[in-house]
Amino acid sequence: MAKHNIPYGRQHIDKEDISAVIETLTADFLTQGPKVKQFEDAFADYTGAKYAVAVSNATAGLHLSVLANGLQPGERVITTPITFAATANCIRYAGGEVWFADIDPDTYLLSLEATEKLIKSKPKGFFKGIIPVDFGGLPVNLEAFRNLADEHNLWIIEDACHAPGGYFVDSNNVDQKCGNGAYADLAVFSFHPVKHIACGEGGIITTNNEKLYKKLLSLRTHGITKENMVENHGGWYYEMQELGFNYRLTDIQSALGITQLKKNDAGVLRRNEIADRYKSAFNGLLKYQTLPVNCHNAHHLFIVEVKDRAGLYEHLRSKGIFAQIHYIPVHTLPYYRKIGYGNADLSMAEAYYGRCISLPMYPTLSAEEQDFVIHEVKAYVNG
Numbered sequence: 349m350a351k352h353n354i355p356y357g358r359q360h361i362d363k364e365d366i367s368a369v370i371e372t373l374t375a376d377f378l379t380q381g382p383k384v385k386q387f388e389d390a391f392a393d394y395t396g397a398k399y400a401v402a403v404s405n406a407t408a409g410l411h412l413s414v415l416a417n418g419l420q421p422g423e424r425v426i427t428t429p430i431t432f433a434a435t436a437n438c439i440r441y442a443g444g445e446v447w448f449a450d451i452d453p454d455t456y457l458l459s460l461e462a463t464e465k466l467i468k469s470k471p472k473g474f475f476k477g478i479i480p481v482d483f484g485g486l487p488v489n490l491e492a493f494r495n496l497a498d499e500h501n502l503w504i505i506e507d508a509c510h511a512p513g514g515y516f517v518d519s520n521n522v523d524q525k526c527g528n529g530a531y532a533d534l535a536v537f538s539f540h541p542v543k544h545i546a547c548g549e550g551g552i553i554t555t556n557n558e559k560l561y562k563k564l565l566s567l568r569t570h571g572i573t574k575e576n577m578v579e580n581h582g583g584w585y586y587e588m589q590e591l592g593f594n595y596r597l598t599d600i601q602s603a604l605g606i607t608q609l610k611k612n613d614a615g616v617l618r619r620n621e622i623a624d625r626y627k628s629a630f631n632g633l634l635k636y637q638t639l640p641v642n643c644h645n646a647h648h649l650f651i652v653e654v655k656d657r658a659g660l661y662e663h664l665r666s667k668g669i670f671a672q673i674h675y676i677p678v679h680t681l682p683y684y685r686k687i688g689y690g691n692a693d694l695s696m697a698e699a700y701y702g703r704c705i706s707l708p709m710y711p712t713l714s715a716e717e718q719d720f721v722i723h724e725v726k727a728y729v730n731g
């Protein structure tokens with residue numbers, strides 16, 4: 349049998365994607381041209397948000413989002429420990445303090461109850477915001493988080509990097525697509541190739557708030573503007589009115605994003621078919637991420653829990669199946685330990701980390717490959 353090489357996630361680039369990039373390479377603009385706005389409009393339309401701002405990667409998007417919300421040094425923000433480090437790091441970039449609340453042991457999402465308990469254990473105004481993550485592609489119930497946030501005057505940034513195409517159904521029976529801006533102030537998506545939509549590097553921020561939108565546009569390009577200027581010396585004149593960055597996405601990447609986005613619904617459908625096969629294979633044998641009723645999981649990941657996780661990881665590797673661990677709890681990473689999170693009580697997150705493993709999950713994973721993964725997992729778990 350041919351040697352397998354099955355990663356946990358991978359991009360799918362087709363001829364249409366390649367043509368779109370080549371066409372842009374010979375067009376007038378490689379960056380700051382029409383493809384960027386075209387991609388932003390298409391993405392806003394896809395999520396149902398009013399505005400979208402494309403950025404160089406989702407980490408930059410999270411940074412700008414925290415700044416747009418006005419976070420000041422020393423101010424405190426709550427997030428989940430089971431996420432990629434960037435979710436927490438953006439708070440540190442702005443000089444803020446990261447506070448972690450524990451996860452729900454079945455959905456693996458930031459626990460609403462734990463978040464509420466943490467908020468209520470502190471004086472009024474102690475926290476400024478919450479950054480929940482649509483972890484693995486499973487949408488957070490943002491309606492519930494919005495109610496909590498409104499009660500305590502907090503903003504919400506939805507880290508939707510795992511979940512383009514996911515949705516939950518709110519109490520009015522309305523589908524609420526990830527990043528639609530109905531409940532969160534801002535949402536951030538990633539276009540790293542392991543995520544749903546590949547741009548090489550890339551990210552986008554969505555919002556329904558015009559003021560936040562304008563702030564993001566300014567911060568993305570050095571804080572430079574030609575609007576509302578103090579002076580005007582002529583056609584060349586611009587003003588830098590605040591300290592911003594160069595966090596732009598190129599037209600080359602945007603062209604790829606446009607064609608990739610068109611295929612996202614098909615990709616999510618395919619991911620759900622694969623998830624269904626995994627679930628029927630592992631039902632009763634292994635615990636996997638629970639889907640609350642009325643939720644549509646975009647399935648960036650398919651995670652199972654096993655007692656001998658390290659053993660399964662090594663076994664799969666020996667067979668050419670490169671499963672991954674999502675994630676090492678952020679509060680246990682040396683940087684966060686050093687600034688004092690090592691002893692936080694996040695026991696659900698830590699127990700989860702001891703058992704979790706993400707199996708291969710991407711649209712081009714063939715039926716034979718799925719069978720092979722299922723066979724090898726079962727062979728190991730059943731001894």
Ligand SMILES: *Cc1c(COP(=O)(O)O)cnc(C)c1O
Pocket residue numbers: 405406407408431432434435481507509510537538539540550551
């Ligand atoms: C990938 C990811 C990020 C960062 O995305 P980049 O585009 O690589 O900067 C942030 N948060 C989560 C949850 C992610 O999975």
